[in-house]
Every structure is written in C-alpha cells, then in structure tokens.
Amino acid sequence: MTGTGDKAALSLPAVVAALEREGLRLCGGFTPDDADDVPIVARGRRARSLLLVGNAGPAMWRRFQAAMPAGPDPLDHWTRAVVTEIARRYDATPVFVFDTPPRPFQRWAVKAGGCHFSPLGLLIHPRFGLWHALRAALLFDRDLGVRPSPTSPSPCEDCRDKPCLATCPAHAFRVGGYDVPACVRHLETTGGEDCMSGGCRARRACPVGAEHLYGPAQAAFHMQAFRTAISAFSRTPAQTTRNVFPDNDS
Structure with a gap:
C-alpha cells in the first residue's frame, strides 16, 4: 500500500x-x-x-x-x-x-x-x-464527470447450452435458484476437492473471460471464504440468493 x-x-x-x-x-x-x-x-x-x-x-x-x-x-x-x-x-x-x-x-x-x-x-x-x-x-461530493457505460446485451443471452447450470456436480444451481445445503454438503466431501482447489466448477464452465481465471492459490483462498460464508445456510431449506459469492458481488 x-x-x-x-x-x-x-x-x-x-x-x-x-x-x-x-x-x-x-x-x-x-x-x-x-x-x-x-x-x-x-x-x-x-x-x-x-x-x-x-x-x-x-x-x-x-x-x-x-x-x-x-x-x-x-x-x-x-x-x-x-x-x-x-x-x-x-x-x-x-x-x-x-x-x-x-x-x-x-x-x-x-x-x-x-x-x-x-x-x-x-x-x-x-x-x-x-x-x-x-x-x-x-x-x-463533487461531479467527476463519470457516467454509466452504454448498455450492451448480456453474453448469457446467446449462450444456449448454459454450461454453468449443467456443470455443478452438486446440481445446486438452477435458473432463479441456488440450493445452499447441497453445495455445502458437496464441498465438505472428497468430491468437492476440485471446486475447493480450483474454484467453483460451475463458474469455471462459463466460456466468457476464461483467460482471466483465478490462479490456484487465489481460487483456493476465495473458495475457503465462500465455504465459510455459506456454512451458516447448510441447515436451512434451499434458498434463492444473489449474495453468497464473497469474491464477486455483494
């Protein structure tokens, strides 16, 4: 700094x-x-x-x-x-x-x-x-002249296969929903080691921006933070949320 x-x-x-x-x-x-x-x-x-x-x-x-x-x-x-x-x-x-x-x-x-x-x-x-x-x-408290960027279509609109939804080994994602307990259970097993070490497999399945994929150390750090953040949800019913990935967005 x-x-x-x-x-x-x-x-x-x-x-x-x-x-x-x-x-x-x-x-x-x-x-x-x-x-x-x-x-x-x-x-x-x-x-x-x-x-x-x-x-x-x-x-x-x-x-x-x-x-x-x-x-x-x-x-x-x-x-x-x-x-x-x-x-x-x-x-x-x-x-x-x-x-x-x-x-x-x-x-x-x-x-x-x-x-x-x-x-x-x-x-x-x-x-x-x-x-x-x-x-x-x-x-x-002053105007810096910054304005919203021009709107453009979402890259997801032309993505027919939606590999992000089909790739999750825990089947935790669906359109409009996220099964938190299923994700937690998977991450706590040996089957979840790939996600924990390399980053969420569903996230990695997206072809957009693949060259900016996080390296192994960064991916593992964020996944540990992610698992900690969602562990509190593991005993609740399946939820729909847009606020569980601590390394993307609030």
Whole structure:
C-alpha cells in the first residue's frame, strides 16, 4: 500500500491510476439519485459521484499476497486499508461490500453499466466473465464527470447450452435458484476437492473471460471464504440468493 501523505489534486484519471497501482480497477460509476440508497458523504453532503472499485483476474491478488495482513478476514482488512488511504488522499468517503448495513453493490454495478446478472446470480462482465469482484465504492461530493457505460446485451443471452447450470456436480444451481445445503454438503466431501482447489466448477464452465481465471492459490483462498460464508445456510431449506459469492458481488 502506498504510504500516507498530503492530499492529492482530484481528477478521475488520478483516482484510476491510484487504484491500478494497488491492482484494483474502476468498475464504473454514476451520479447517484434518491433511489440508489447511497449514504451521505462526509460533512453531511450528498454524493454527486459514485465510483465502484473492484478487481479482475490476478492483478489484485499479487498485491494482496505481498501484504497478506495477519488475522481473520485478511482480504477485507487489506481492502479497507488500501481504499481508505486512496479515499483520504482524494477527499472521498469509502463504502465497502463487507460493511453493515449492506449496500446494493450489485444494483449499483448494473446501473453503472457493463455488467449483467448471470444464471448463477453472479454479475458477468463482457470482458472478464465471472472472474471479477466488487470491493468498495468511493463517494465524492463533487461531479467527476463519470457516467454509466452504454448498455450492451448480456453474453448469457446467446449462450444456449448454459454450461454453468449443467456443470455443478452438486446440481445446486438452477435458473432463479441456488440450493445452499447441497453445495455445502458437496464441498465438505472428497468430491468437492476440485471446486475447493480450483474454484467453483460451475463458474469455471462459463466460456466468457476464461483467460482471466483465478490462479490456484487465489481460487483456493476465495473458495475457503465462500465455504465459510455459506456454512451458516447448510441447515436451512434451499434458498434463492444473489449474495453468497464473497469474491464477486455483494
């Protein structure tokens, strides 16, 4: 993480460059309105610009591995430290996907443009496929000129076979639903070792953005976090959810 120092001159390119130095990326943005459930920024002002912060492929993982803070939830800890420093430097208010109360990050990402819901409930990106994640948002009390990206068709619309739904060894996914207990049971058996070490098999079946697939260490890290996050659901009835993949979207 870059060391603290004086505040920097604010511009959109400067913020983007600061994110990229940490392996993060600008995932779009927009001017919030009352329907977006965006918190008030510092000094009680309304946010006039919202920038989504995330990652794609292995770039963030390399920076995170170099730091690897001790203790529980190391990725959340690293994300908070890095993004909070960037927010301080550019006089922004940070909001994180792991904060409570939860904020509608997926809805913000869809409004920002470029992402669509996939059959798995994850957001799919036309370039990165399912191998991206939202981490935070930066709120500014001034207009930075960022606008939603032009809408484009979802890559899932032309995907007839839907291999993401057909590949899950636990048959946990279906259109509009996700069987949490079935997924947990599978991951806790020897049959789930492939998913735990290489990443969700259903997710890997998607052909979009396959070149951005997470490496083994990153995949295993996220799958351990995923299994921990969904274990609380293992004794409840099957559920429909869009909020169980901690390394994609809130």
